[in-house]
Amino acid sequence: MVEALREALREEMRRDERVILLGEDIGVEGGFGGAFTVTLGLSEEFGHRRVIDTPISEAAIAGVATGAALGGLRPVADVQYGDFLFLAMDQLANNAAKLRYMSGGKLTVPMVFRAPVGATTRGAQHGQSLEAFFMHVPGLKVACPSNPYDAKGLLKTAVRDDNPVIFFEHKLLYGSKGSRKEKGGLQVLGVVPEEEYLIPFGQAKVLRPGRDATIVANLLMVHKSMQAATMLADDGIEAEVIDVRTLVPLDWSTVFESVEKTGKLIIVEEDNLTGGWGAEVAARIADSCIDYLDAPIRRVAAPDTPVPFAPVMENFYVPSAEKIVAAVNAVVSWR
Amino acid sequence: MPDLGQTVAEGKIVRWLKQPGDRVEKGEPLFEVETDKVTMEVEAFRAGYLHEILVGGGEIAGAATPIAILTDSPNESHGGPSSHAPEPGFKKTSSVTASGSVPGVQRKHARRRTTSPAPERVVAPPRSTTEPKLTTDQKLGMYRRMVLCRMFEERVYYLFLEGRLPGTIHQSQGQEASAVGVCSVLEPGDMITSTHRPHSHAIARGVSVTSLMAELFAKATGCCRGKGGSMHVGDRDAGMLPAIAIVGGGIPLAAGCALSFQYLKQPNIVACFFGEGATNIGTFHEGVNIAAIWDLPVVFVCENNRYAASTAVEKVMKVRRVSERAAAYGIPGETQDGNDVEVVYRAMARAAARARDGAGPTLLELETYRLAGHSRSDPGHYRAAEEVAGWKVRDPIAAYETRLLAEGLLRPKAVAEIRSAIDHELDEAVARAEQGPEPRPEDCLSDVFSE
Ligand SMILES: Cc1ncc(C[n+]2csc(CCOP(=O)(O)OP(=O)(O)O)c2C)c(N)n1
Ligand SMILES: [Mg+2]
Numbered sequence: 001m002v003e004a005l006r007e008a009l010r011e012e013m014r015r016d017e018r019v020i021l022l023g024e025d026i027g028v029e030g031g032f033g034g035a036f037t038v039t040l041g042l043s044e045e046f047g048h049r050r051v052i053d054t055p056i057s058e059a060a061i062a063g064v065a066t067g068a069a070l071g072g073l074r075p076v077a078d079v080q081y082g083d084f085l086f087l088a089m090d091q092l093a094n095n096a097a098k099l100r101y102m103s104g105g106k107l108t109v110p111m112v113f114r115a116p117v118g119a120t121t122r123g124a125q126h127g128q129s130l131e132a133f134f135m136h137v138p139g140l141k142v143a144c145p146s147n148p149y150d151a152k153g154l155l156k157t158a159v160r161d162d163n164p165v166i167f168f169e170h171k172l173l174y175g176s177k178g179s180r181k182e183k184g185g186l187q188v189l190g191v192v193p194e195e196e197y198l199i200p201f202g203q204a205k206v207l208r209p210g211r212d213a214t215i216v217a218n219l220l221m222v223h224k225s226m227q228a229a230t231m232l233a234d235d236g237i238e239a240e241v242i243d244v245r246t247l248v249p250l251d252w253s254t255v256f257e258s259v260e261k262t263g264k265l266i267i268v269e270e271d272n273l274t275g276g277w278g279a280e281v282a283a284r285i286a287d288s289c290i291d292y293l294d295a296p297i298r299r300v301a302a303p304d305t306p307v308p309f310a311p312v313m314e315n316f317y318v319p320s321a322e323k324i325v326a327a328v329n330a331v332v333s334w335r
Numbered sequence: 336m337p338d339l340g341q342t343v344a345e346g347k348i349v350r351w352l353k354q355p356g357d358r359v360e361k362g363e364p365l366f367e368v369e370t371d372k373v374t375m376e377v378e379a380f381r382a383g384y385l386h387e388i389l390v391g392g393g394e395i396a397g398a399a400t401p402i403a404i405l406t407d408s409p410n411e412s413h414g415g416p417s418s419h420a421p422e423p424g425f426k427k428t429s430s431v432t433a434s435g436s437v438p439g440v441q442r443k444h445a446r447r448r449t450t451s452p453a454p455e456r457v458v459a460p461p462r463s464t465t466e467p468k469l470t471t472d473q474k475l476g477m478y479r480r481m482v483l484c485r486m487f488e489e490r491v492y493y494l495f496l497e498g499r500l501p502g503t504i505h506q507s508q509g510q511e512a513s514a515v516g517v518c519s520v521l522e523p524g525d526m527i528t529s530t531h532r533p534h535s536h537a538i539a540r541g542v543s544v545t546s547l548m549a550e551l552f553a554k555a556t557g558c559c560r561g562k563g564g565s566m567h568v569g570d571r572d573a574g575m576l577p578a579i580a581i582v583g584g585g586i587p588l589a590a591g592c593a594l595s596f597q598y599l600k601q602p603n604i605v606a607c608f609f610g611e612g613a614t615n616i617g618t619f620h621e622g623v624n625i626a627a628i629w630d631l632p633v634v635f636v637c638e639n640n641r642y643a644a645s646t647a648v649e650k651v652m653k654v655r656r657v658s659e660r661a662a663a664y665g666i667p668g669e670t671q672d673g674n675d676v677e678v679v680y681r682a683m684a685r686a687a688a689r690a691r692d693g694a695g696p697t698l699l700e701l702e703t704y705r706l707a708g709h710s711r712s713d714p715g716h717y718r719a720a721e722e723v724a725g726w727k728v729r730d731p732i733a734a735y736e737t738r739l740l741a742e743g744l745l746r747p748k749a750v751a752e753i754r755s756a757i758d759h760e761l762d763e764a765v766a767r768a769e770q771g772p773e774p775r776p777e778d779c780l781s782d783v784f785s786e
Contacts, residue, residue: 020598049598055628060587060621067591070576071526073598075591090618094581095588102567102577104560105782138783162785 002174004148004192005038005114008155009076011196013046016074019159020050022065023078023114027051035080036116036174062088062113066096066164069111074159081126082115082168085133096164097139108162112155118170118220118270119318120182124306127314129271131218134166135247135280141201142247144168146222148175148192150245153199161201170219170270186223202249206258210238213264213328216255216281218244221268221300221319228324239266239328247277255281256289263294264331268324273301295334298327336368336396337377337496346370348402350392353385359405361493366402375714380493384409399498467684469677471744477519477676478739481511481732483757484535487544488707490761491534491551495711500551504565507535509674509706512731513638514539516679517606517701520687524603526574526592528585531566532705533578536608542573548764549771555778556771562782582643583613586622586635593631593690604632604690606683611700612643614657623698627664630695634686637700638673644709645717661698673701674731706730 013019025031026039027048033040043051054061058079065077079085085092092113099107119127134142141163145151151169158165172185207222208229217225222243229239240258244250259265265285267278278299285297300319308314336346349367353359364376365385383405390402469477488506495504507514510532518527518539529536537547542558550557550568557563558570559577569577576592579585589607596603613619614637626633637657641648654660661668667689671682679701686697704726708715715723739745 018599052629055621055624057621057625059618060590060625063584063587063618063622064591064594064625067588067593068595068598069591070571070588071592071595071599073595090581090584091587094584095579099577100785101782102559102563103569103571103782104557104562106559106571107577108785110785141784 001145001148001151001169001188002036002038004152005155005169006040006042007192007194008152008159009039009042010045012076012156012159013042013050016159018072019074019076020052020068021046021076021078022052022054022061022068024054024056024061024080026078027053034078036169036171038078038114038169038174058084058087059091062091063095065111065113066091066099066109069096069109069164070099070107074110074112076112076114076159078114080116081122082117082130083125083128085113085115085130085166088113089133092134092140092164092166093137097137100163101139109164110160110162112158112161112165112167114167114169116171116174117168118172119302119307119314120171120184121309121311121314122307123309127307129168129219129269129302131168131247131269132271132275132277132280135277139164140248141165142168143201143245144170144218144247145245146170146173146217146219146243147188147190149190150199150205150243152192153197154201154245156196157198157201160198168219172220173223186220188223199245201246202251204245204251204254205243206240206254207243208239208241210240210262212237212262212332213239213266214255214258214262215239215241215266215268215324215328216244216278217241217268218247218277219270221270224319224321225268225324227321228328231321231325232328237328237332250281252284252288255285259285259289260292263292264328264334265293265297266300266324266327266331267297268300268319270302270318272304273299274304276301295331298331300324300327336390336398336400336402337380337498345395345397347395348390348392349374351388351403352376355385355387356409357385358409359383359385373714373716378496379405380496381405383407469680473519474677474739474744477515477680478732478735478745479753479757480515480519480539481676481735482753483544483760484511484514484538485732486754486757486761487538487547488534490765491548492707494551494765501553502564503711504534504551505532505710506707507532507705509726509730510638510640510703511535511539512676512735513636513673513679513701513703514608516673516676517608517634517636517683517699519676519680520683521574521606522603523574524601525606526571526576526589526603527606527608528576528589528592529569529578529608530582530585530610530613531578531580532610533566533568533608536578537568537570537573537575540573540575542568542570542575544760545764545767546570548761549768552768552771553773554768554771555774556768560778560782561774562778583609583616583618583622585609586613586618587625588622589633589635590622590626590629590631593626593633593696594629596632597629597693602691604634604687606634606636606687608636608638610643611637611639611641611648611652611657612646613637614660615643615651623664623666623696626696627666630693632690632693633696634683634690635696635698636683637698638703639670639700640703640705642705642709642718645713647717656700658698658700664698666696666698668698668700670700670702673703674729674734676731676735703731704729 027043065075346368514535546558566580658668
């Protein structure tokens with residue numbers, strides 16, 4: 001996925017001179033190309049005028065990106081770990097998200113803020129999943145690709161969007177090649193066309209059709225859900241797996257249609273249970289599809305604790321395929 | 336009884352300062368009131384004759400209830416609605432904010448928590464020979480613009496007192512020289528960022544008074560179509576981003592806007608206004624540092640009015656001057672008399688030239704003072720009377736007027752003419768704001784995303 005993201009950035013930078021990158025350690029010669037090598041080599045091609053290394057100043061990175069967007073650029077900024085978004089929160093939630101509104105619709109803020117998320121034995125301050133915080137702020141779009149193909153198409157769309165987009169990338173999905181190889185990372189394969197393609201926001205993808213239950217997931221949890229679906233199929237249960245791909249906007253009609261067909265909904269997210277994005281999905285389904293539901297909605301999420309360090313605890317914390325299977329079984333055998 | 340602030344429902348009249356039959360000028364203390372928050376004098380918001388007192392000393396009256404009758408002539412008996420003192424629609428709003436204290440006040444019974452030094456004279460560095468000379472037209476233009484700022488704020492003050500404007504305000508009376516001196520240097524295409532106290536910045540930058548007033552009236556015709564309000568006024572086309580009401584929040588934004596100018600090779604600069612209080616927040620450090628290391632075309636304009644809300648600068652800053660902080664970023668910092676519009680203009684001209692030349696930012700500290708309260712209805716009990724009096728003597732507009740008159744650049748007659756023309760302009764702005772359409776309730780839903 002690293003290569004797909006890099007390709008998206010490279011293509012967009014070649015296409016549009018106004019696209020610049022901002023972040024810590026993203027373009028230093030002999031450096032890493034960002035915390036997860038996504039920007040590796042881009043400063044060689046585009047120079048330091050366009051691949052701009054910043055001080056460790058997350059608030060300023062977000063504020064500068066916002067200001068530059070107001071001034072006509074299309075910045076793609078990043079934090080090394082999504083957890084650091086909290087330092088940039090004021091600039092993102094109070095400035096980037098609201099300037100269009102406060103100006104009465106006269107301004108646009110075309111910027112992307114990339115953020116790696118997910119628990120990866122780095123403990124409580126380098127492993128959180130933060131989608132819900134941003135989904136809650138009107139004026140921000142939220143993308144969360146689960147595979148290289150989507151990553152490229154969604155990132156290119158994000159760069160061209162006239163609104164601020166928070167773009168979440170799961171650390172275990174970056175790919176297991178290269179110097180920054182993640183232990184436990186998935187090598188998610190998939191063909192990523194070299195030519196131009198865009199994936200519109202707000203289009204969920206049905207990865208596996210099924211009649212018995214609907215599983216809605218994002219990021220790494222899409223893969224755990226697919227794994228669970230395979231296990232369930234061995235027992236004759238056909239789960240439909242939907243990858244939301246973007247949370248704002250969220251493709252409600254695809255989710256509604258599936259639930260209307262299966263009558264059962266399981267939401268899988270790596271975020272803490274309380275107030276996670278799954279809670280919003282559950283509420284909307286309860287609101288719009290209650291007549292179709294044959295069983296309670298189940299959420300499989302991380303418990304309401306910080307991300308633990310010890311691998312045994314982390315394994316317990318992150319939703320597993322087994323837990324998803326158990327949740328599906330529980331709703332399928334409801335009554 | 337005026338609207339005594341958003342959390343105050345009633346007040347006790349301590350005593351009347353005028354007796355029936357007395358002439359009352361607009362702005363003159365009329366009575367003393369005591370609330371659960373403060374005791375203060377309340378100013379008359381219109382001139383006339385005190386015809387009758389309805390609520391006497393020692394009695395309690397609710398906000399927005401009649402307490403006296405003012406008439407236009409000495410012996411008139413009150414008949415038409417125009418003769419009622421509390422008539423122009425006093426409203427008690429039901430919304431609650433933390434800033435509840437009292438409008439229309441003179442300081443009284445102050446508890447003096449801080450004794451701050453008398454205004455300090457700052458020696459301007461020697462004038463460089465390349466400095467632009469101000470023409471008479473420019474000087475008169477700056478004078479007029481400052482008067483417009485002041486009269487706008489005074490008008491708004493009374494509109495609030497009368498309950499005709501929703502929300503809260505942070506006013507800038509006394510700080511006009513810094514706003515006008517800085518903005519007079521700017522060119523079309525330059526940008527300013529502002530704060531919770533943005534009215535003078537907006538006027539100085541040339542945002543239309545009509546659209547500003549309409550925004551304060553929360554009308555669809557406002558500069559932010561009613562979605563901004565006092566604390567977010569701005570108009571990109573006039574060269575002002577919506578004001579940022581998070582203290583320090585505009586500083587990285589200004590740096591980013593300056594980055595876009597630098598990157599796009601536009602010859603423009605950003606003037607980033609903030610108060611001395613903002614120099615203690617993290618975004619100041621991050622934003623100024625980034626602008627410094629990248630030589631961004633921005634001038635950081637710190638209006639040091641000595642207080643952040645009620646907190647005196649000495650209490651929260653160990654260095655003596657904000658400008659000393661520039662050394663930490665390797666950029667020039669200077670402190671100037673922010674109440675002398677020509678001094679401000681020259682200092683800003685130097686800093687702007689530096690920024691336009693690609694030599695990077697300057698931290699320009701302008702020493703000034705807000706003659707008003709921090710926000711709507713702050714009686715300013717934390718400031719010593721002598722201090723306020725000392726700064727009133729240095730009123731930037733009065734001082735400049737005296738100088739221009741002495742230099743023969745301003746005719747005495749012109750002073751009155753300018754004021755009456757502005758009065759007319761403001762009448763017009765208020766009338767148009769009042770007649771302007773309200774936003775439709777469902778307009779709330781638009782402008783969240785660009786489609
Ligand atoms: C981050 C933040 N904290 C607190 C406030 C509340 N607040 C509004 S204005 C103000 C004082 C600001 O002082 P200063 O920066 O000196 O500007 P001045 O009001 O003097 O113009 C405070 C504390 C705020 N708006 N933002
Ligand atoms: Mg201040």
